[in-house]
Structure formats: structure tokens, C-alpha cells
Amino acid sequence: MSLVIDIADAVVAELSIGAFSQSIAAERMVLPEFGLEDLADLRVTVVPKAVEISGSTRSISQYDVQIDIGVQKKLGKDLDAEVAELCGLVDEIADFLKRRSLADAPYAAWVRSANEPVYAPEHLAEQRVFTSILTITYRAMK
Numbered sequence: 001m002s003l004v005i006d007i008a009d010a011v012v013a014e015l016s017i018g019a020f021s022q023s024i025a026a027e028r029m030v031l032p033e034f035g036l037e038d039l040a041d042l043r044v045t046v047v048p049k050a051v052e053i054s055g056s057t058r059s060i061s062q063y064d065v066q067i068d069i070g071v072q073k074k075l076g077k078d079l080d081a082e083v084a085e086l087c088g089l090v091d092e093i094a095d096f097l098k099r100r101s102l103a104d105a106p107y108a109a110w111v112r113s114a115n116e117p118v119y120a121p122e123h124l125a126e127q128r129v130f131t132s133i134l135t136i137t138y139r140a141m142k
Helices: 003-016 079-097 121-127
Strands: 043-055 061-074 109-115 129-141
Touching: 003 043, 003 061, 003 079, 003 129, 061 079, 079 109, 079 129, 121 129
Parallel strands: none
Antiparallel strands: 043 061, 061 129, 109 129
């Protein structure tokens, strides 16, 4: 399979063994589109984002693979409390994956994490949906 798909699948497998403040069932998707009814329960979606290839040596290339982890949920009336709780979950996921080896992709090393947007204000304002994107970069050599 594709390197980026393999690493995304390895992230899903790793998240399945994590202990978080909320129960999550991460799934890899290539096109995560959900209706409001689909977001009544927490959705954690792992999406392959990008691959950057650069030379490392004459015979080996460096692959920087970006994986997006989307956290989404339709919120109730107490936006401040619910957003704070879900932001905490995103932080937990980031901390869990930081410097962690992927059992199903031991050749990939964690490089960095970025959380942008921390939450999408337009989703909150228009649909009362929390949407946060955590981008994890892994490096592989081959």
C-alpha cells in the first residue's frame, strides 16, 4: 500500500490502544464528510494529508508524512465548557502520539504536531459543531 496510507492506519491502531478522558473510535477515511446527525457522537477521523520527499543520501530519500486527525462533535448549549473539554481531548491525543513509536509502522518517527485550527469558529457559529484538526508529521527513510 501507499506509505501515507500505511502510516495513517498505524496511527488509527495506536489511538485504539490509548486511554483518553473520552472514549474514541478513530477511523481512517479519505473523504470525511458528515451530516449534523452523524456528529451527535464524537468523531475522530484520521486522514492522510501530504508527503514531502527530499534527498538524504545518494541512495536514501527522506519522506515527511503528514496525517490529519479531525475531532468533531455537535455541541449542546454550554459551548464554553464543551469546547474546553474537547480541546483537552485534542491535547491528550497530541501528547499520546508525541515521540511515540507506531507499532504498525516502526520505520516512521514522530517529528512534530500542529493543532490548526484549535477549533473552527465558523463551524461553532453556523452549526454548533466543534471541529479541530491535529496534524502529525512522521519521518520515514527509504
